[in-house]
Amino acid sequence: MMTLRNFLDEQDFIPWPALVYVTGMINYGGRVTDDLDRRLLMSIxxxxxxxxxxxxxxxxxxxxxxxxxxxxxxxxxxEYIRGLPITDTPDIFGMHDNATLQFEMQESKKVVDVVLSIQPQVSSAGGGKTSEEIVADLAKEIEEKMPRILDRENASKEKDPFAITESGMANSLGTVLGQEMDRFNKLILVVRKSLKDIQMAIQGTIVMSGDLDLMFTRMLNNQVPALWERYAYPSLKPLAGWVKDFLERVEFMDRWLCDGEPNSFWLSGLFFPQGFLTGALQNHARKTQIAIDRLNFGFNMSSVTDVAELGGQPENGIYIHGLYLVCAQFDLEKKMLIESSPGSMFAELPVIHFEPVENYNPPTENYECPLYKTSVRAGVLSTTGQSTNYVLNMSIPIHPDTDPDFWILQGTAGLCALDD
Known part of the structure; x- marks a missing residue:
């Protein structure tokens, strides 16, 4: 503290930028491993x-x-301190009033999860279904909906996604499709086998193992079995929502395989969206003979919300749909971020043109909006020092009356998938 005081005393004026840098980038920022967390620290x-x-x-x-x-x-x-509210309101952190509602919803979910985990699993005494009957019927219903295995033999003949491109190179997006198919096929086989096993275990024809017993409990509580989560993509959805989402993902992959590349890609439907985006950059690099390490995505926001309105694929890059915003909304007419409406926890984003740009520098007046796979945002740190749940930053125009710090403090981010 004395060192800082002496430093200030030696100056003719207060060096505000230097103070911010020393405090945010050295004293505290040196302990922060995530660049987005450091950005938030500097904004505060x-x-x-x-x-x-x-x-x-x-x-x-x-x-x-x-x-x-x-x-x-x-x-x-x-006297001033005594006059402060007993409970801090979200605006002290620069957040929207919806943050209070979001916090209360999260706390309620935690309470419900605890109650479900400790409730006794007793058989029905009033003529209703027993726990075994409920789980057995649910397993049978899901099993009947299970999709077919994704087979390369079903690939489109006219628009083969694995065909060699005009440049004589392999289609990088076709490679991504093949990798995604392998992951989905493994998950399909695991889900299908476990559903058969849980029904047989309930009938007593096989031993109820520890995994199956845990699966029984989680299915009864409308939770995704841990056995599935080991092979699945990140998701926070309850069991019913997870199954619906899973079927939609496989259907998207099947259409891509059988009908060729779509006009717009559902980024949220992929196991590894980062790999897909790298594949799109690789295709552009081969097409234009520009080194891939000199390419980054620019983002052209549209007002299109229905992919059926798209006339075709863009000349360069890809169209992306199915993304969401939290802590903000998108004005389709002005094509910029606006504040969330009271009680609105999320908002849909329109179709976005991800366009490869050489030596891309995002406009300083835009907000660099991080895109995450789930609302947890945190994940395992990868070798790059970034969370594995993080995809990339999207440069989105903002209202001229606001600045990027406003949206940083609001916690504005994009999501690939919602919690329900």
Missing amino acids: LAKYYNPDVLDDSYKLTPSGVYRVPQEGDLSLYQ
Whole structure:
């Protein structure tokens, strides 16, 4: 502290940028491994480390409840502190009022999950179905909906996704399709076998193993069996929503295989969207003879919400649909981010043109919106130092009355999949 004080005393004026850098990038930022977390840290500091805090009219929150109190004696500061709300409101962190509702929903879900985990599994005494009958019927219903294995023999003859391109190179997106098919086929086989086993275990024809017993409990509680999660993509959906989503993903892959590349790709339907985006860049690099390490995606926001309205594929890059926004909405007319409506937890994004650009530099007036696979956002750190749940940043226009820091503090992000 004395070192910092001496540093300030030596200056003719307060070096605000230097203070922000030392505090955010060295003292605290050195302990932060995620660049997006460091960006948030810098945005928070910017609210307090700026010349405006010396002005008596400066407010730390739009409501004016939180502010820098005027200079005075101890009793003045005590009176100001006593007047603060007992519970901090979201605006002190720069967040929308919806954050309170989101927090309460998360806490309620935790309570429900605990109650479900400790409730006794007793047989029905009132003429209803027993637990065994409920799970057996559910397993049979899901088994009847199980899709066929994705077979390369069913690939389109006219629009073969695995065909060699005009440049004489393999289609990178075809390679991605093959890898995704292998992952989905493994998951289909695991789900199909476990559904047969759980029905046989309930009937007593095979031993109820530990995995099957856990599967029984989770199916009874409308939760995805851990046995499936080991082979599945990241998802926070309950069992009913997971099955519906799983069938839609396999259907998308089957259409891609049998009908050729779609006009717009459902990025959320993939196991590994990062690999798919790299494949799209690789195709463009081979087409234009530009080194792939010099290419990045630019983002052209459209007002199209129905992929059927697309006339075809773009000349360069790919169309992406099926993404969502949290902590913000997208104005289709003005094609920019706007604040969330009260009670609106998420909003759909329109079709986005991911266009490869050489030496791309995102516009500084745009918001670099991170895209995650699920709302948890966190994940295992990869070799790049980024979360495995993170996909990429999308550069999205924002309202001219706001700046990127506003959306950073709001926690605005894109999601591939919702929780339900």
